[in-house]
Amino acid sequence: MTGQDWLEKDFYKILGVSKDADDATIKKAYRKLARDLHPDRNPGDAAAESRFKDVGEAYAVLSDPEQRKQYDAIRAMAGGGARFSAGSSGAGAGGFEDLFNGMFGGGARTRFSTGGGGGFEDILQDMFTGGGGFTSRRPQRGADVAATATLPFRSAVEGATVQLTTNGRSMNVKIPAGVNDGQKIRLRGKGQPGRGGGEPGDMIVTVNVEPHPVFTMEGRNLRITVPVTFAEAALGATIDVPTLSGETVRVRVPAGTPSGRTLRVKGKGVATPKGTGDLLVTVQVAVPTHLPPDARKAVEAFAKATEGEDPRADLKARALR
Numbered sequence: 001m002t003g004q005d006w007l008e009k010d011f012y013k014i015l016g017v018s019k020d021a022d023d024a025t026i027k028k029a030y031r032k033l034a035r036d037l038h039p040d041r042n043p044g045d046a047a048a049e050s051r052f053k054d055v056g057e058a059y060a061v062l063s064d065p066e067q068r069k070q071y072d073a074i075r076a077m078a079g080g081g082a083r084f085s086a087g088s089s090g091a092g093a094g095g096f097e098d099l100f101n102g103m104f105g106g107g108a109r110t111r112f113s114t115g116g117g118g119g120f121e122d123i124l125q126d127m128f129t130g131g132g133g134f135t136s137r138r139p140q141r142g143a144d145v146a147a148t149a150t151l152p153f154r155s156a157v158e159g160a161t162v163q164l165t166t167n168g169r170s171m172n173v174k175i176p177a178g179v180n181d182g183q184k185i186r187l188r189g190k191g192q193p194g195r196g197g198g199e200p201g202d203m204i205v206t207v208n209v210e211p212h213p214v215f216t217m218e219g220r221n222l223r224i225t226v227p228v229t230f231a232e233a234a235l236g237a238t239i240d241v242p243t244l245s246g247e248t249v250r251v252r253v254p255a256g257t258p259s260g261r262t263l264r265v266k267g268k269g270v271a272t273p274k275g276t277g278d279l280l281v282t283v284q285v286a287v288p289t290h291l292p293p294d295a296r297k298a299v300e301a302f303a304k305a306t307e308g309e310d311p312r313a314d315l316k317a318r319a320l321r
Helices: 003-008 011-015 023-037 046-062 065-077 096-104 120-129 153-158 230-235 293-305 315-319
Strands: 145-151 160-166 169-175 184-187 203-209 216-218 221-228 237-242 248-253 262-265 279-285
Touching: 003 065, 011 023, 011 046, 023 046, 023 203, 046 065, 046 145, 046 203, 145 153, 145 160, 145 169, 153 160, 153 203, 153 216, 160 203, 169 203, 221 237, 230 237, 230 279, 248 262, 248 279
Parallel strands: 145 203, 221 279
Antiparallel strands: 160 169, 184 203, 216 221, 237 248, 262 279
């Protein structure tokens, strides 16, 4: 993505959000568009693929507070994204032209053109690094570039190699195991080439992880909610719990386990070079929606046997603290 892209493209319009949209609104809009426009859902649709890339570029900028601030400032100074054109001065000239005239003094108004040249960023680069004669040219580090990658949950857990396209270049990028939704990965030297022998910039990849129907990821830990019967929770039981690998582990549910308690299974989480996380098993007591006559009698007998107990006895007192 070039500086001219920032001038020409309205990233808010691409995502269909207002300019004062908060982070949650921007993320929600992006995820819906990315899901609808994903190449897997639109095979052979070049228009959808192009929009998918535009949406990714827009989200990469607007989801980064610093980049969003810079983007808003540049768009405001440029009057919302108009290109600069060569020509005589006159009514309607302004924006960056006024900025430059104010910087360098009066006289005839100077207008700039990005058509056929290296882009607006090259004008600024030349002005302050020697092309316009203000300072001697020095090695300049290349600009960072932004990209997004959407991964299936399993690929995010296990790591994957994905193909990204930015600034017309396609490259294979290795995403490490255990990357979380919304995490940003910095790839050294994968950005814009440097100038005058300077080092290249970096690529900042924002990773979006598709949700899994059973598991969620918290750092290096995997979390799963497992239903148990009232009898298993009250009396205790050993239950089989699935893992992401397809195996099952035996987990002991102690007698008297309340709904919502989390049990930890060591070493069954995400394996990364920094270590392996755990599997966090949250117990959820399942209440039957239909009781056969014998079961109803048993529950009624249980209720009668425990009618003196009140699990809400101190609730009011605690609520007033």
